[in-house]
Amino acid sequence: RFGTGFTGGLICDLLVRTHRPSESGLKYCFGGRSFEKMESLRKRLIDTLNNETGLSNGESLISSVPMFVCNTDEELSRCITNSKVCLNVSGPYVECGEVVVKLCCDNYTHYVDVTGEFGWVKKMQRLYGPSIASKGLKFSMCSGYFVSVIDLGLLHLQNFAVQMSGLPCKEVIHYTHREGYTPKPSTGTVKSIGLSTTDPTKEEIKVESDPYGLCNGKLCLSNIDDITNRNRVNFRPVYNDLVQSWTTSNVLSGPSSMFVHFANEEMGYPYGMDFIFSSKSLHESYLTAIPQT
Secondary structure (H helix, E strand, O other): OEOOOHHHHHHHHHHHHHOOOOOOOOOOOEEEOOHHHHHHHHHHHHHHHHHHHOOOOHHHHHOOOOEEEOOOHHHHHHHHOOOOEEEEOOOOHHHHOHHHHHHHHHOOOEEEEOOOOHHHHHHHHHHHHHHHHHOOOOEEOOOOHHHHHHHHHHHHHHHHHHHHHOOOOOEEEEEEOOOOOOOOOOHHHHHHHHHOOOOHHHHHOOOOOOOOOOOOOOOOOOOHHHHHHHHOOOOOOEEEOOOOEEEEOOOOHHHHHHHHHHHHHHOOOOOOOOOEEEEEEEEOOHHHHHHHO
């Protein structure tokens, strides 16, 4: 796996705790772009294992895990060539993601990332999608918090609806409510956002507000314009009697909707071609909803 930032650190920490080096059948290695950060990660993981085991054998356990500094194609290839799966959490992906995708494709290595750079994802589909499919590889992009939680939650909801009624829900509204917590983007996320204004891959998605922007096909529906408009993000605050709260879309509503429709297409439309989805935030008043617009 690659990445020594916030998300990468969390994953490495969880990995060594649940699959202790030299004590688990799962073999893995770590890679990053900075020697200093890799050394800092190594020390952190030693402390994690010492605390987990109550012993002082963390250093000997970590010494069995290969750790690479990867700044060139050759260094990346050394990690990927003998790996079954690559977990890439090192962004911005528009800057350094394609080489990892290409190497995984060339070396028959399955791939997972946590990107939210949808233009880049669309480009990777166009350039490597046919090869990935022909080789039977599994490439899971956008597996980070802001889309995977919504996508998996929706899947469980729809499976439950089918079990109970025999049919999936035709429309789903996802609500979020944050109380006492304001999420802060990581350094990599901030850099990705900063690059978005000059990112050449944003042209891959022709209409930024298109809820089907990630999809590869076109829906053949007589009422496609109506369905598309109902799936578009609406930032106007609305009071919802059902949840007894002011609601409005947020900055992640568009990307979340786009990914949900992409996943629906990839699975063969189990939710239906005319499925309607929206993601909204709950607010105590109209005034608190306004800053979200």
